Amino acid sequence: MSAREKILNGIAINQPELVALPVMDMNVIISYPDVFEQFKMMMQSIGGKVELVSNISVLKERLIADKASGNFVINAIANLGELDSQVASFTASELEKVERAYIKGTIGAAENGAIWIYESQMINRLLPFICQHLILVIDKKNIVPTMHQAYDSIEVAKEGFGAFIAGPSKTADIEQSLVIGAHGARSATIYVLE
Numbered sequence: 001m002s003a004r005e006k007i008l009n010g011i012a013i014n015q016p017e018l019v020a021l022p023v024m025d026m027n028v029i030i031s032y033p034d035v036f037e038q039f040k041m042m043m044q045s046i047g048g049k050v051e052l053v054s055n056i057s058v059l060k061e062r063l064i065a066d067k068a069s070g071n072f073v074i075n076a077i078a079n080l081g082e083l084d085s086q087v088a089s090f091t092a093s094e095l096e097k098v099e100r101a102y103i104k105g106t107i108g109a110a111e112n113g114a115i116w117i118y119e120s121q122m123i124n125r126l127l128p129f130i131c132q133h134l135i136l137v138i139d140k141k142n143i144v145p146t147m148h149q150a151y152d153s154i155e156v157a158k159e160g161f162g163a164f165i166a167g168p169s170k171t172a173d174i175e176q177s178l179v180i181g182a183h184g185a186r187s188a189t190i191y192v193l194e
Helices: 003-012 035-045 055-066 085-090 147-153
Strands: 049-053 073-074 098-104 107-108 116-117 131-138 164-167 188-191
Touching: 035 049, 035 188, 055 073, 055 098, 107 147, 116 131, 116 147, 116 188
Parallel strands: 049 188, 073 098, 098 131, 131 188
Antiparallel strands: 107 116, 116 164
């Protein structure tokens, strides 16, 4: 028996007994007087921008203006107009010039500003991570107080991929200096539809 097999067998033998997950009362964990305001405050504290929009036509106009600028802009939201579905098969090198990506979010968590996006909403799973400026759109009614409630609202196994995204890319690994846009989107703007 090799050393590797001995180690793996030792680990297999010394597994702790399974313990049932605790039952949590979601009504007593965390609550906020205004879930949207908490979401907005958290998103802004991590480098994102939040704007409340009363009508989707405002977003349609912004998308049209962005596309007219000549930059590589991707629309992944059917309600805003024609989808740029051709990017589904694009490689990273073909997507590296994406200036803005408009993507619909499913659910948002007020406690940390995270928004769940299914792979189908991204069109291409690289899109939210490779674009320079990420535009996320979420309905105000789909912002919940906690991540527990967010996970209860989504089907993680529904598609092959999905992600919670909270603000623009950031790191503070180097000399404890916060760098925004280090390895992903340089900015994240969240439009909340009322």
